[in-house]
Amino acid sequence: MYDKTARRRRALLALLVVLSLLLLTAYFGEAPSGRLHSVQRDFLTVVSPIQDGANKALKPVRDLFGWVGDTFHAKSQRNQLRKQVDKLRRELVAQQAEKRIYGQLIAIYHLDQLGVNSYHPVTATVVGKSPNIWYSTVTIDKGEGAGVRVNDPVVNGEGLIGKVTQVASDGAQVDLITDSSMGVSARIGSSRATGIVQPKVGAPNDLLLQYLPANTAVSPGEYVVTSGTISTADDSLYPPGIPIGQVTSINEESAYRSVNVHPIANLHNLDVVQVLTSGRGARASHLAGLAASLPPGKVGGGGEQLASTETGG
């Protein structure tokens, strides 16, 4: 009895295994248009509506499972995304800083194209700023070792920044044009009238262009640039034509006219600057070059201006 049952069981197993293998072999060997494939397709045709119905009926269950799964997934995804956001934010900050520096370097490059190159510019990075709100001084990472000397003009891509007031071997302090000790000879872009740009009392972020001839025609929005002369004798010359600021309003005075000027350079956001290290010998030859380059008939005026500055020093 036991043998019979065992034999029947084994026979059935063998039959089913052989049947499976036959099915497998036949299915695998036949073309997609074969009989077994068509049976499968027919079965699918019959079962598809049932599957579709079951699929629709079971959708709430699936959604429930999906909701639970999605919640866990969303939670882990949220944590992952938070980390990613932190990482990207750090990258963005770094890139923004790099972009700003790049922009300043490009601007400096453009300034170089205007002739600043002849003043042997030394590119320096601002490593320290005056902690008070005036930002009247900054510290740069280039000093005597790089040829930087006291009174060398400092510019960036936007325009004039200030001048070197103290020099160490590998660093220097720069007084910004808004510092009360500064005075820069400047002219209105559209005219040849010159004056002195100094910080405006009571408005540390603004400048005042003073001592303009009373008949000077000037209007708001005009640019103020360096004239190539200075107010005191010991300072080095600022190269002519470097933008300083833009006229915001005009003050009427008795003998002279003065205008309010807003600096073009963002003095609160300095990263890269250039120190114009042209030596005093070079300055003299540069002046000669400037005088020679002036148009005929105006050499006298320009020469007087330059000469008067030198005389004043």
Place this chain on the structure above:
Amino acid sequence: MSATEQPVALILRVALLAVAIVFFQIGVVSEVPLFGVNIDLSPLLVAFVGLLCGSLVGALSGFAVGLLVDLALVQTLGVTSLLFTLIGYWAGRLRELRDPQAALTPLLVGAGASAASLVGYSLIEFMLGVDAPVSLELLRQIVLGVVVNSVVALPVWALVRRVLESVLPEDPRRRRRRRAYTTGGLSPLSRA
């Protein structure tokens, strides 16, 4: 229920259970991944039918469920049938030879059936020339699949037993065991 009606009822219930579970598998479970893998209820069903009904019914139901799966999922006919036939037979023989009564038996049987199904399916697919590299990822999928199937093994076992229990053929050994523990026939306390 008469002796002739009982096998018919058993076959009907197994068939209904198989169809329901296969469609539930296709319609719901396959679309809800857990830890990156899908639960596969069909090997569990086959193994538990074998564990409850014996090797003969186990092998037959394995073949039928496998064929149904292959047809419904448009897979190579015969692959799943072959695997499930062996799984059903193995689970049935386990019951016939050892009749394990431990509470964790269904979990272990489910894990074994899932492992056999996943490994066997991979082997057959490789033998049939499926161009896929044997990688750690595949191994990870198999291990995770076994773990995930083991998690649901006990509820599936409870369902299968609940559906089939009333139409199961009477097993003399179980009858004896039941009597021993319910009437105190073999209890040392009753002899004392």
